[in-house]
Amino acid sequence: MGVFASTDDPSSSGHEQVVFCQDKQSGLKAIIGIYSTALGPALGGTRFYPYASEADALADVLDLSRGMAYKNALANLDLGGGKAVIWGDPEQLKSEALLRAYGRFVESLNGRYYTACDVGTYVADMDVIARETRYVTGRSVEHGGAGDSSILTAWGVFQGMRAAAEHVWGSPTLAGRRVGVAGLGKVGKYLTAHLLDDGAEVVATDVNPRAQEWVRATHPQVTLVDDTAALVASDIDVYAPCALGGALNDDTVPVLRAKVVSGAANNQLAHPGIEKVLADRGILYTPDYVVNAGGVIQVADEIEGFNFERAKLRATRIFDTTRQILRLADDEGVPPAVAADRLAERRMAEVGRLRAIHLR
């Protein structure tokens, strides 16, 4: 989601619940946003960020929690959408007391909201939060957690990309295609390995010299280019944004030579309407929140007691979901981003409605 962002007024944005939490002594100021529990408890990470104002923090949590409802619905999880923000500079504020105070507020919601990592929070923080609440995922392996979620994020992106390849070229493989990977971080590295295994040619870029060294040493067959502008303008079949948000914007989309865009980065569409420009140029875009759901699938599995093979199987189904969205987009004559939203809303309505059947 993101580009079809909601409003910063919870009373008109459709959220079920927005909770403000404060613990003055530790400096905790947090907002937990629950957009929907139609499919189950709301799951979404905690962002720890120095927002300029409380209004900015609120606007972010409302957008992010709504996005999680759509992401979890399309990931076929029995989970609703929520997210939390802690307002402040994690470098200065983060402490055991603050995290545990936050954990107690999460616990007070009695399982309506499960938290996880996001920008500014890490696996080690989830382990601390877990000392106060059962409703936390993204913990370390030693604490029964799923560990590094980028493993299944990359696997899911690869599956979404395979579905796009089938849609455009008739076969679910990247063999013989040139794929441009922008960002060789945690996800980009695993994705590069899957692409090479599948027989793709990889062109890549990263601003970090360490990432460049890693690819030279590990996969010398990968062609490195100077920057994203060079990557986008090069002769690639698929563009995989795996760095920051806003990769699809008024500078990149008009010059993009790829026929498919499929990558891990969140919020790739820089502004509303850009998905239409992509469609008009005949570029197939697999919505970011559909193909990058492998991470949330991985951490959500902790709720059942983490099992990597089960989680991987679920992430593999991102192939089927992407295929379904691309077909729906064709049938309804809308961009895939719109088709994905429609499918998510349909599942939330159809499955959420079943709770009205009285059981006892």
Ligand SMILES: NC(=O)c1ccc[n+]([C@@H]2O[C@H](COP(=O)([O-])OP(=O)(O)OC[C@H]3O[C@@H](n4cnc5c(N)ncnc54)[C@H](O)[C@@H]3O)[C@@H](O)[C@H]2O)c1
């Ligand atoms: N890790 C996950 O499980 C997960 C899940 C869902 C979505 N995502 C999204 O996927 C993206 C990548 O996540 P990650 O965990 O690999 O992050 P990361 O921080 O490990 O990697 C990002 C990489 O992008 C590089 N980069 C930054 N700016 C760049 C630029 N202008 N040009 C080229 N490279 C640049 C960085 O040097 C870094 O190597 C992010 O947008 C993240 O929000 C990640």
